[in-house]
Each structure stands twice: as C-alpha cells, then as structure tokens.
Amino acid sequence: MRVCHVITRLIIGGAQENTVLTCRGLVERGHEVLLAAGRETGPEGSLWPQAERSGADLVRLEHMxxxxxxxHDLRALRELVSLFRRTKPDIVHTHSSKAGILGRAAAARAGVPMIVHTIHGMSFNRTQGAASRATYRFLERRAGRHTHAFISVADAMTDQAVAAGIAPRARFTTIRSGMETDRFRPDAAARAAARAAWGAGDDDVVIGTIARLFDNKGYEEILAAMPAMVRGAPEARFVWVGDGARREAYRERLARIGLEGRVTFAGLMPPEEVARLLSGFDILVHASRWEGLPRAVVQALLCEVPAVSFDNDGAAEVVLDGVTGRLVRYGEVEGLARAVIELAKDAGMRARLGAEGRRRVVQDFDWRTMVERIERVYAALREARGGC
Structure with missing residues (x-):
C-alpha cells in the first residue's frame, strides 16, 4: 500500500519517534511510505536525520x-490537499493535534480512501482554559467524522476520546507506542560511565527525569517536592535529560531553594543515547501534567529502573503501583516526595519493581510489534472498505 504519514514537527519527542519508527517498519515490510512534516524544529532537537534513514520519502511542509x-494553517491545508492529490496515497495516517486536524481535512477533501489518526495525547486537556478545550474538542469531533480508524497509544486515550464524542469506540484500537527495545536493557558499563560523568558515587541514589524543559512536563511539581525528597533521602541526586525554553528559569529556581548543586542538567540527547543514561538512574520520576503514555517510563522499565509517576492519562497502564513503580495521585507533591523517598531508601524494592517492569513491557512495546499491529489495522480497514 501507499501510505502517507503526516506530523506537525519532527522534534525529539515520543510521537515523533513513534512515527519515524512506524515509517521505517512499513518500508521494511514492503509498503511505499511518504512522511510529511513541518520544517519547524526547536530547542528539543530534530528527528529529521533519523527520518532520512527510515527509507521513507520525505516532504518538508512549508506552512505547517x-x-x-x-x-499559515490555511496554506498548510492547501499544501496537504495538493500533496495528496499528486501522490494518491491509499492511506493518510496523521499524528499530533495540528497535523491531525489539517491532515484529515485535507485527506477527505482530496478523496483519500482511508484515513487513520493516532492519538499520542489528547489535544484538549486540563492545562488549557475552557475556551481552548472547547475549541479543540469541537475540531476533533469534526475531524472524527472523516476518520475511518483511530489508534490510541493508551486505553485512557480511547476512553477520553469516546467520552468527548469524537467517534464511537468501535473505531479505536490500542497499539502501544513502540521503541527499539533491544537498545534498552540494564548495562553495568554504561551505568558506571554515566554516573562517573555526573559525579555520582556508589552510595548516591540518582533520580532522573527525561522530558523537555517546560512546565507541562511537571518540573514545577518536581521542584516543589525536591526539598522534602532531599530531607528524607540525603543521598539523592537529580539528573534532568532534555532541553527547552524553561531551562534558565529552573536553574534560577534551584538556586533560590539552595539545591542547584543537586541537579545535573544533562542536556539534549539523541534517542539512541537515552538508554545509556537510563542505566545510570536508580529511579525515574515522571510528573507530566498530560501525556498519552510516557515513553520515558517504558524505557526506564526496560532498563529495570522503577518509575514514580502521577496517575495521569496512560501512566497507570505501565506504572502499576507496588508492582513496577509507585503511582501518585495527580498533583500531590507531598505524595510524589514520599514515593521517591521510599524507593530511595530501599534498594531491594527498586530491584524488584524494575525487574518486573521490564518483564511486563519488553514485548508489548517493541517497535516491530507496533508496526505489525498497525499493518493489521490497515488491512482490516481496507477489507472493511471493500478493498479500496
């Protein structure tokens, strides 16, 4: 089949990594694949180099x-309609909010026979004002009218979409966001090297976070919890992997609370380097305010690093409280601190939860498994629509 994937930006991020791996896998399985994305990147870094190695034909959208x-949105819509009419894909598969809304509208206008959308995270969420939430909900309902199949990275995304009236549940399939699971495994040499680079000793407990440096990723909540974490676990050190517009603001906040010496800003890392750093963590903290299903949590579990997370969106589907990590009620800063302290003080618990975490996610989150399941959605959709 000829498949065109559309995404707003190819920054370093979960939805983008998922999309590039999907394109790579579909190419390997004999499909003709086109990947269209806006040129815009940002401080988060770019996945264009990985996209160029995927084997897909690439289109840089000028106005997305x-x-x-x-x-720009009107021009991007016209740009996509022109692209679809010229390339005549069998399937247009969209990702992310802007590309999802514009891409599906353009595909319908261009007469594309099959339209698929992956929900990596809802476009409307608790961080927005009421007007923004209502607008995005309205736009998603409109886009849902001409979406033949939805893929959700978490059951929670399906539940939220169905509750919002976007489409009936029968159109949704949950497919976990795949990653190169063979890269992510416990590695003693990588652990030693990473901890040496951070100046962490054998007795230190390294508490890591992997996320873009902006407030929606929960850094404000982590900062609020850190004084209690350090009081309860003086051996705690923190490593933040990522970059973003709030980096200097967070540095200033750390200086004000006297904890600047406790945090290493590891900076932006390409996806292939993340596994090496994860091996150096003892605990991963994920405090995002909204996210479909956090890939960093899965990657940590693959490296047998237990996670502490807010019970938010799809996090509870991988962070099983007392089984693979500790789950904390959303927004409870004191609970976040208590959970981290508990794990910091109990190496045996960390080892047990981490090992169980890897056992539970290693197969379900493999990128090849993801591609096979997506291909089955395409095949079922084609059959249901009369082999179009």
Missing part, C-alpha cells in the same frame, strides 16, 4: 507550524 496562525 505548531502555533495557531490562520494564514
């Missing part, structure tokens, strides 16, 4: 931008 801009 993350920010809402009616002029």
């Amino acid at each position: 931008r993350r920010a809402v801009n009616p002029l």
Whole structure:
C-alpha cells in the first residue's frame, strides 16, 4: 500500500519517534511510505536525520507550524490537499493535534480512501482554559467524522476520546507506542560511565527525569517536592535529560531553594543515547501534567529502573503501583516526595519493581510489534472498505 504519514514537527519527542519508527517498519515490510512534516524544529532537537534513514520519502511542509496562525494553517491545508492529490496515497495516517486536524481535512477533501489518526495525547486537556478545550474538542469531533480508524497509544486515550464524542469506540484500537527495545536493557558499563560523568558515587541514589524543559512536563511539581525528597533521602541526586525554553528559569529556581548543586542538567540527547543514561538512574520520576503514555517510563522499565509517576492519562497502564513503580495521585507533591523517598531508601524494592517492569513491557512495546499491529489495522480497514 501507499501510505502517507503526516506530523506537525519532527522534534525529539515520543510521537515523533513513534512515527519515524512506524515509517521505517512499513518500508521494511514492503509498503511505499511518504512522511510529511513541518520544517519547524526547536530547542528539543530534530528527528529529521533519523527520518532520512527510515527509507521513507520525505516532504518538508512549508506552512505547517505548531502555533495557531490562520494564514499559515490555511496554506498548510492547501499544501496537504495538493500533496495528496499528486501522490494518491491509499492511506493518510496523521499524528499530533495540528497535523491531525489539517491532515484529515485535507485527506477527505482530496478523496483519500482511508484515513487513520493516532492519538499520542489528547489535544484538549486540563492545562488549557475552557475556551481552548472547547475549541479543540469541537475540531476533533469534526475531524472524527472523516476518520475511518483511530489508534490510541493508551486505553485512557480511547476512553477520553469516546467520552468527548469524537467517534464511537468501535473505531479505536490500542497499539502501544513502540521503541527499539533491544537498545534498552540494564548495562553495568554504561551505568558506571554515566554516573562517573555526573559525579555520582556508589552510595548516591540518582533520580532522573527525561522530558523537555517546560512546565507541562511537571518540573514545577518536581521542584516543589525536591526539598522534602532531599530531607528524607540525603543521598539523592537529580539528573534532568532534555532541553527547552524553561531551562534558565529552573536553574534560577534551584538556586533560590539552595539545591542547584543537586541537579545535573544533562542536556539534549539523541534517542539512541537515552538508554545509556537510563542505566545510570536508580529511579525515574515522571510528573507530566498530560501525556498519552510516557515513553520515558517504558524505557526506564526496560532498563529495570522503577518509575514514580502521577496517575495521569496512560501512566497507570505501565506504572502499576507496588508492582513496577509507585503511582501518585495527580498533583500531590507531598505524595510524589514520599514515593521517591521510599524507593530511595530501599534498594531491594527498586530491584524488584524494575525487574518486573521490564518483564511486563519488553514485548508489548517493541517497535516491530507496533508496526505489525498497525499493518493489521490497515488491512482490516481496507477489507472493511471493500478493498479500496
């Protein structure tokens, strides 16, 4: 089949990694694949180099931008309609909010026979004002009218979409966001090297976070919990992997609370380097305010690093409280601190939860498994629509 994937930006991020791996896998399985994305990147880094190695044909969309801009959005819509009419894909498969709304509208206008959308995270969420939430909910309902199949990275995404009236449950399939699981495994040499680079000793407990440096990723909540964490676990050190617009603001906040010496800003890392760093962690903290299903948590579990997470969106589907990590009620900063302290003080618990975490996710989150399941959705959709 000829498949066109569309995403807003190819920054370093979970939805983008998922999309590039999907394109790579579909190419390997004999499909003709086109990947279209806006040129815009940012401080989060770029996945264009990985996309170029995927084997897919690439199109850089001139007018696809993350920010809402009616002029650029209209031009991006026209650009996509022209692309689909020219390339005549059997399937258009969209990802992310802006590309999802514009891409599906363009595909319908161009007469594309099959339209699929992956929900990596809802476009409307608790961090938005009421007007923004209502607008995105309305746009998603409109887009849902001409979406033949939805893929959700977590059951929670399906539940939220169905509750919002976007489409009936029968159109949704949950397929876990795949990753190169063979890269992510416990590695003693990598652990020693990473901890040496951070200045962490054998008795230190390294508490890591992997996320872009902006507030929606929960850094404000982590910062609020850190004084209690350090009081309860003086051996705690923190490593933050990622970059973003709030880096200097977080540095200033750490200086004000006297903890700047406790945090290593590891900076932006390409996806292939993340596994090496994860081996150096003892605990992963994920405090995102909204996220479909956090890939960093899965990657940590693959490396047998237990996770502490807010019970938010799809996190509870991988962070099983007392089984693979500790799950904390959303927004409870004191609970976040208590959970981290508990794990920091109990190496045996960390080892047990980490090992169980790897056992539970290693197969379900393999990128090849993801591609096979996506291909089955395509095949079922084609059959249901009369072999179009």
